[in-house]
Amino acid sequence: MPVPETSFTCAGFMQGARSTFPALPGLVVFGMAFGAAAAQKGLSFGEVLGLSAFVYAGAAQMVGLEVWQKVWTPGTILTIMTVTAVVNSRLLLLGATLQPWLRNEPVARSALNLFLLTDAGWIFSTRYHNDGGRDVAFLFGTGVALWVLWVATSLAGFFVGAFIPEPQRFGLDLVMPIFFGVMLVPLWKGARPALPWLVAGLVSLLVHAFVPGYVFIIVGALAGVATGMLMK
Structure with a gap:
């Protein structure tokens, strides 16, 4: 077209x-x-x-x-670079x-x-x-x-x-x-498309509760992406 x-x-x-x-x-x-x-x-x-x-x-x-x-x-420079890059x-x-x-x-x-x-x-x-x-x-x-x-x-x-x-x-x-x-x-386009958001949020909260630092941002993002891929 x-x-x-x-x-x-x-x-x-x-x-x-x-x-x-x-x-x-x-x-x-x-x-x-x-x-x-x-x-x-x-x-x-x-x-x-x-x-x-x-x-x-x-x-x-x-x-x-x-x-x-x-x-x-x-170490702190690498941390701030990684966190801001992920965000x-x-x-x-x-x-x-x-x-x-x-x-x-x-x-x-x-x-x-x-x-x-x-x-x-x-x-x-x-x-x-x-x-x-x-x-x-x-x-x-x-x-x-x-x-x-x-x-x-x-x-x-x-x-x-x-x-x-x-x-x-x-x-x-x-x-x-x-x-x-x-x-x-x-x-917002309904409950099903929002499922990756929910998974990302829950995984981030769980990782944040047990793992110090900012690993929760990366893990939460990957969990949301994985959920979206599995839903396709």
Whole structure:
């Protein structure tokens, strides 16, 4: 079948940016929670700015704070690299689903779109694409809007964190699981497709209870993948 033609327009960019509005309240809290947690961990303003602007991986950044050290060793560097790589590996699949949409795009523009890709942006953009939208600027608009907000709220949270001695008292440590739980709602397609999620979660909890460290992330992810493969 012929590939539908795509476009890249200012109107599509603005539509994509506006589509992110429903996610803004949760993202604002999430970004400020990261900034506050980073401040409590002792990160500098420049480190928070660099992580949010160039690493730009909210979940991985939060997980990375758990193993952040003032004095680094080869072991801790390897740990943080492994954990963040596993957390971000989902983006390989998210990016692959966009290949039919981006296949005729210039390489540089596709690379920028994929750098800005997030879970929220992917949900908004794939819904737009499934409804017949073909303006690639929509994807770019969601990415830019979410990136700007993430950087801004992270820095705001960094300054606020200096005045919050115990973030746990305000439930800031619960922001990430709640945020991602809400983001899963649009992906719900019934109990059977959700079975790999359930298996991954249960296996992660069991491994976390008996094995120290962050092995539970890797084992849980593999268990979910295995379950999905067996269901095919």
